[in-house]
Amino acid sequence: MEEIWQTVIHTPWWVYVLLVYLIIVGLKASKVRIIPFWKIFVLPTIFLFISIQNLMTIEDLEYLGISSWIVAMLVGSLFGWWQVKRLDIKIDKKGSLIQIPGSWDTLLIILIIFIAKYYFGYEKATNPVLVAQLNFKVSMLVLSGACTGLFLGRLFGYVSHISWK
Numbered sequence: 001m002e003e004i005w006q007t008v009i010h011t012p013w014w015v016y017v018l019l020v021y022l023i024i025v026g027l028k029a030s031k032v033r034i035i036p037f038w039k040i041f042v043l044p045t046i047f048l049f050i051s052i053q054n055l056m057t058i059e060d061l062e063y064l065g066i067s068s069w070i071v072a073m074l075v076g077s078l079f080g081w082w083q084v085k086r087l088d089i090k091i092d093k094k095g096s097l098i099q100i101p102g103s104w105d106t107l108l109i110i111l112i113i114f115i116a117k118y119y120f121g122y123e124k125a126t127n128p129v130l131v132a133q134l135n136f137k138v139s140m141l142v143l144s145g146a147c148t149g150l151f152l153g154r155l156f157g158y159v160s161h162i163s164w165k
Helices: 002-010 013-029 037-057 063-085 105-126 134-164
Strands: 033-036 090-092 097-100
Touching (some): 033 037, 037 063, 037 134, 063 134, 097 134, 105 134
Antiparallel strands (some): 090 097
């Protein structure tokens, strides 16, 4: 219990601010919303950047890690596209607006990514032997790739709704 408390109090304050912001974003996504078309690019772009940053910061990265990240991103993209494909999305091309049905998926994915980043960051800071192991690197990249792929797949799904209607 002491270790958990030490971890919590030594976490930078901005991490908690980020968590609150991400929860707010996820809660907003749980309700039907009408947003400008450009906003559907924001989260996928942010998480793609974070995922690529994860990839670039891993030392002694092997082909297995890179290929695992790519496969996980492709699988995540397929699932993300499938999530959106089945939704009733309304498009206002004149106003460049899109109506997206509410879903708890965004909050769930955001929290998974946040918790994973927190956990992997904790392990990097406290257990360098574990971090150097291939299975740790692959696990981190697979999770990062799959979650990023979900956001990218959803983006592709939204864009396909726009282009077909």
